[in-house]
Amino acid sequence: MLLFDSGIGGLSVLREVTRALPQAPLVYAADTAGFPYGVKSEMEVATRVSAWLGRLAERLRPSLVVIACNTASVIALAHVRAVLDVGVVGTVPAIKPAAEASVSRVIGVLGTPSTVRQPYVDALSARFAADCTVLRHGSSALVALAEAHLRGEATADADYRAALEGLLMQPGGDAMDVVVLACTHFPLVAERLAAVAPRPLRFVDGAAGIARRTAHLLAGRHWPAPGGHRAIATGAVPGLERYAPALKAFGLPPFEVF
The missing domain is CATH 3.40.50.1860 (Rossmann fold)
Structure with missing residues (x-):
């Protein structure tokens, strides 16, 4: 499963998803090179999110994509669903x-x-x-x-x-x-x-609702033993290593640059 956000905000969604699906292997992807999304134009966000999720899905072959970002979801969800051949769950204001x-x-x-x-x-x-x-x-x-x-x-x-x-x-x-x-x-x-x-x-x-939806869509899947999570950053921005303790608290290893 792939969770995508502009930065580390999606960890709030990951927390609920891991509670609902404790054995599911997760890749958390942060678009550190494009952060922040909230001040970008709609065209910039839609283009960037669609392009990055296309690349990530092609490389990682996730069972499901979760856009763990409100801005990316309300702007780019339809675009992403049009270009990916995997299920996509978005995040909307609760x-x-x-x-x-x-x-x-x-x-x-x-x-x-x-x-x-x-x-x-x-x-x-x-x-x-x-x-x-x-x-x-x-x-x-x-x-x-x-x-x-x-x-x-x-x-x-x-x-x-x-x-x-x-x-x-x-x-x-x-x-x-x-x-x-x-x-x-x-x-x-x-x-x-x-x-x-x-x-x-x-x-x-909306994190708990996203987790319930994710668990519903992936119901019946058999997962390997817990573990094997990854954290991916789209750019080696200054200070990236300082997120390591927070990532560890959420069960993730340090960021690797994609």
Whole structure:
């Protein structure tokens, strides 16, 4: 199975997938040479994701591809499915469970700038949260914070607070009770976000749902003994070795450059 993200955010999805399929061998691929996606144009993201997944699928022959990235999924999922001859599972903002959980009927969507402006988010909101006020905020800074956190670098509470205030300071933000973490990087720092929130907020993401879908599609397969996971980076960017402890915590070896 291949899990693909722009960086290390997909580890939040990998965590749930390995719980659902503990014996499945996994390849985690991070497009370190193209990171970050959230500030790129839609054409850049669609072209890059399709090209890289085509190369990786040809070389690795995965049983399933999981695009463990909200930005890549909402922009490039259709393109990828058109060019690959293997099943592809995407990642979409968890607006449905957020609406189901909200008491105040005000929910926030915290993602990258590219994700929160997508028409797909409009469609999800209209379908599953029509009776809610849906606030949105795009934060590229929070992606960088999550990457720094996973490299073991110190990060400031004020920076997490600023990301949350992008939602809380909007009209209606004082009533918001549930926040959709619409970037796979963000669950990796959910505890930091909760710690700086001015009141208790519920944070939801789609990782568990992706894991359930993945397990359903791969039901009945017989896997070898656990182990044999790989971590691939698309470019030898400075500081790549500093991710090794975080990768180890998620059951992965250090990055190898593809």
